[in-house]
Amino acid sequence: MKFKKNAITLAACLGVAAVTATGALAADQKVDTSKRIKVAMVPKLIGLSVFKANEQGAKKEAKKLNIDFLYTGPVTASAQGQVDVFNSLIARKFDVITTTANNPTELAPALRRAMKKGIKVVSYDSDVAPDARDFFIQNTSYPAFGKALVDSVAKYTGPDAKIAILSSTKDATIQNAWIDALKAYMKTAYPKMEIVTTQYGESSPSKSLTAGLNIIQAHPDVTGIIAPDGAAEVGAAAAVQKLGKTGKIFVTGASDPDSIRQYVKAGIIKASPLWDEVKEGQLVMYVARLAHNNALKPNDHFEAPGLGSFEVKNKVIVFSKPLVFTAENIGKYHF
Amino acid sequence: MSFAQWAASPGPGVGGHEGRIYRACNIGKRFGPVTVLRDVDATLRAGRVLTIMGENGAGKSTLFKILAGQLRPTSGHIELDGQELSLGAPSAAHAHGIYLVPQEPMLMPELSVAEMMFVGHMPTSGRFLKRVDWRAIRSRARAVLDALELDIGIDRPAKTLSIAQLQLVECAKALLHECRVILFDEPTSPLTAHEVETLFGIMRRLAGDGYTLSFISHRTEEVMEISDDIVVLRDGRMVGAAERGAFDRASLLSLMVGRELRTVSRRTKSHVTQELALSVKGLTHEPSFRDVDFSLRRGEILGLAGLIGAGRTEIAETIFGLRQVDRGTVKLGNTDITGVPSHDLIRRGVAYVPEDRGRHGAVLPMTITENITSSRMERVRQTAGLMSRGHETEIGAKAVRDFRIRCAGLDQTLLELSGGNQQKVVFAKWISTEPRLVILDEPTRGVDVGAKEEIYELIDRMAASGTAVVVISSESEELVRLCDRVLCIYEGRIVAELAGEEITPQSVTASYVGGSQARDAEFEKAGA
Amino acid sequence: MGTKDDIERVLRRRGREVALVGVTLALVVVLGILQPRFVHLENLRFMLLGSVVLSLVALGQTFVIAMRGIDLSVAPLLGLSAMVCGLLAQSQGLPLWIAFALSLGIGVVLGAFNGLLVSALSIPPIVVTLGTYSIYSGFIFIYSQGTQVFSIPAAYGHLGNGYLVPWLPIPIPVLVLLVVLALCSFLLGYTRFGRALLAVGNNDAAAYNAGIPVGGIRIAVYALSGMLASFAGLMFLCYTGSATVTAGTGDHIELQSIAVALVGGTPINGGRGNLIGTVLGSLFLSVVLTALVFLRVPAIWYSAGEGLMILATVQAGLRRHRARDAEAVA
């Protein structure tokens, strides 16, 4: 439910590195896949297509890397549910746990317990506390994503637009990091732009839709809505469509291409940044394998076949630059 | 009947035959290992009232339930006009024109009187879209109530009716469904003498119109007054069946209890002392009662006579701290206890045994011991806040012995006991607190004759030990039997005080209806 | 016939509805003065639209509460029907009328299962529907395999947002709600089934003795509630154009529907049911929540506003009702 909700605040300052190939620390190009290992992928909740997209990639990669793959998670986006899953994985002696956290703090104790038992922990998407995981795969760097969000609307609304933000929940860490980044970018690049309101859709499609409708009704001068949450972006776009404001109000956010396809085609969403969730899933498995093999150091560099080369900086791996979906390219992506 | 059948059925019962004969032939009924009825024959004839008499547990209600289709007999059968009937459900009985008026008609609090009369039998209109015909419901309800000369508003919510009014509405329902056989399950116990008269008036009229009536009672006076035929049951067997003329009150009583019973008489000894136990001055709780003055000495038994609704129960509840005092004072001995809450009064030695066991007197799903100690748990020995189980059991065991409660064990729940034994537990609950003042509200309601006598003896013993006793009763014989003094309450005021030999059934009844003028007023009120 | 008497009678019998309409209108007027955009036709229309799904669920809940039951499983039923219809429509272009029948069917079957457990095994309804809440939620996951609905055929969108005919400025969902409300009112007020369920709600033992098949009525009422919840799921799908595994359960629509039914004047102990009140209550909630946005109240206080609204309206209703009963006795 709380899609893309949280990540570690520390990571915001640590993981700003972009993908640069320094080549200073060369890693083994050949991965040792002789031993079959058990790797679990634990999303915030089962039942959201973005996480299914991760699974899709991870499954593919797991086959290549001689991994017993398990996709499991709680039915609601609760940290408590995730902890229950972790506990069972620990008892079942999994080799690696990969997870995207419902929130950074609550999961930490359970994951630390796992690490104590020799289980490797790889977080992706939303981070946990740094001492509770071995590696973190950050989707994109926060400033880059903030910039992409602002640029996705600014081009169409003009530089002095009134903007509304529709987020998931008040304490969603990753959203808050993005919102901070976009505000900072806005200040320098579009000083005349103004954020008039921030509402929350609680990652519920219906609440997001209602919130979107209310924003447009209560703030008639808003011409752009930034909704950095899957449900929120869809809700905001649906609200624009229902009120017949297509072409007058532009929406952007962070959602998977399947969900927003119809709104991109309708011209309500001109551009919407994300990243390739399927490939991210592949990378998660690759890093899991490396982590289990102890083949990755906190500061390192490695090449993943078919995915590119990646920099490890203080245990953080930035996956990619934002991938901006537009009417031209969205047809290529299905997840 | 299946749901689909029910939804498609045409509506109210067919009925319509004049003068029906309804007959129970060799009825036997067993619940598991227990035989409740054996070989009972009874014939209900048109234009006559058949009374089923018997003590509690004799099987009267079971027989009625079989006649009304609520139970199936284990052996034997029932016949209507010579045709054997098999009734699977009450609705089947209604369809054959047989109607049971329960003692305390079950309330549908939120429904209007008119709708309550048609529950389960809503007339519909419209050819394709069957819809409930409200116009017909209202007019027919009005018509039936008018026919019975009952002045009850058909749009009133049912929760605003009295028990007597509900019974009369039930009776009207029988007419409404064109039922020619009407069974009254012990209707008179919750009614005042006056309401009983109203009911009997209606029953006589119905009998005169050729309806077939039957009626359960264990009050001999009533039975002699209303019955044409009488069947007496004892322990599930028929011990007597004949026309009324074949019995007198003494013979009915002895048949019912199976032994000769001395006629109710005044107790011989009085235990009144000089010590003042309770004095009430100008006590008022609007609108129930006002300016009530009386006093009571230790060892004295004071009766409160009056109609239901006259304010007797309210006076008791006010003294016991359950209701707010508008005016006036209450003194226990020399201490003012006006407005003192009940938990405090209990500690000071006041006890109130309410009328309705199931609603106010005892928690039926709890055990005997738990109920007995519940009136004052502080008397159970406690260590560090925990009640001593052993001591509690002792208290329970003593009470069971003292009050001769028949049970299989102290941890039986009250649900497993008979009515009389339940009442004894309620008595034990209060009297084991060794109170200085006891208020008993209808102490023998729903208790059979044998147990009644035991309860009278108990009350007498209490008085002998110096307790001041107030008895509220609607049975004048009970007051005659027990009391040193009787106060007659009418519409919230004391209208007469009788003492010693003045107390006779006639004098009590006469004074509590408040003279002829008051009686007329009461007639109007009963209808309102 | 004196109009004054008529007014008095309407006030007496329809006091709750009049009060709700009054309060809602007052709120709209006050907000309209403070924020003229609030009374803009568009905004009014969406406040109406926003209450449709909740109203449908709450109508079913009203029947159940009037029968002295409670149905928590409406939330997963809404989600299940939205998911099943949505996925089939998305992948196979399921015709709308089949989706219609399908959603009703799901609701009837699973709702009747609730009713069966309540009546045949005499388990308290709150326990039964607490259990089936978990079970039906599981069905959503099993069916969806964790995927979600993100696009629906145009016909569905039309049902959720469009207009029947150009000259009638009332959106289809609102018309649908009005039709359902009319049917439900007829069912409750003018059919033997409706009156029987009220009798069961008043006193089930007495209803049994009066020849009402209590068990059958119970099953039918839970089936009805399931059907309406499930139908609400289809409307939800058509209106929002999406469905996720947490549709319904995530919004705690089971609690919302209970709250709205109580606000509408149906007593928690059953015996009476006020369907129009329920719909007005749901509309009132929608207006209050929108008003909070217009008043720039921070979003975190919305649910507190909802809580206070429940307390205030239920309390006001109790007071009025007690006064009326006292009057009737006197």
Added chain:
Amino acid sequence: MSRPDAIPASAVRSEANTVKPFNRRHFPLDGWEMTLVVLLVLVLVGFSWAAPGFYDGMPDLLSMAENFLPFGFVALGLSLVIFTGGIDLSVSTTASLTAVVVAQLWHGFGMNIWVAAGIGLLLGALLGAINVLVIIRLKIEPLIATLATSFIYGSIATAVAGNAPPSGFPDAFNALGGGALGILPYQLLLFVPLCLGFWLLVARSAYGRKLVMVGYNREVALYSGIRVERILVVAYVLSGVMAAVAGLVLAAYYSAARPDMGDPLLLATLTMVVLGGVSIFGGEGTMLGVILAVFILGFLRQGMMIAGFSDMVTTMVTGAILITSIAVKNLFNKRGTGLGNQLWALLRRPEATGSEPE
């Protein structure tokens, strides 16, 4: 309906027996509790045998309890409320609000964490008191009253938590949630005495007896001179306090406080209380049953997840168990009027026919 002569069986039996004032029950557990004990043993033995990793020595098994004991704390308090025939839907937001307030007192005001925790318990009591005040003074049904207050407490919790709710409590405090004394987790060390306390409170104290009476029949309680409102106040306040305890333990377990932390508590604890045999209508039930149900459902969930079932299946099974167990309990109820009792009687006495419709 319940006229005395409608229950002829007992009437005849009481005639047959002479006065023997003894207690029939010698074994301290009643039928339902025995059933629960058997279930618990089945769960423990079954999973130890079938799910590798479930039993990894006593310390592990005990520490597994840390994952579900927070539910247990809430269940203890909630039981009292349900005993009175009421319900407290606000337990989850009470737990969240307490946790968040304590965390902010510690983080924002620099208060000692233990002092803050003490204030948290008082806050729990206060929230419970508000609930019962609304119920008694405004005469609103517990279900509606606590539904409304739960919305309100939830809003306040979100507001207090702010954008970045505090985390990373001192280790001494975290030990409350995840630490152990030897092999005994602190949570268990806290839970066991509380269980004992609540069990004695309900089963052996005068308060408990009054509580049950109020639940069975409030009118009788009033007429017996019991101060019903006091009983209710204590029940709801204790429910609030226990929810607060759960909030603190959760905060310690996660070393974090979140405004939605308590959300999973409500339905799960309600399930525990009902499975424990407490009637949702009040009165009936035992504390021991509830305590057993806490361990049954807790270990069941852990066991199923270790056995590889998903959260979804586990949740479904929990729902099914709830319904099935109450169905079985109703079939063989204490009064012997259940369908199961009757069938059993029929089997034992083939000649007995006919059953009462009621």
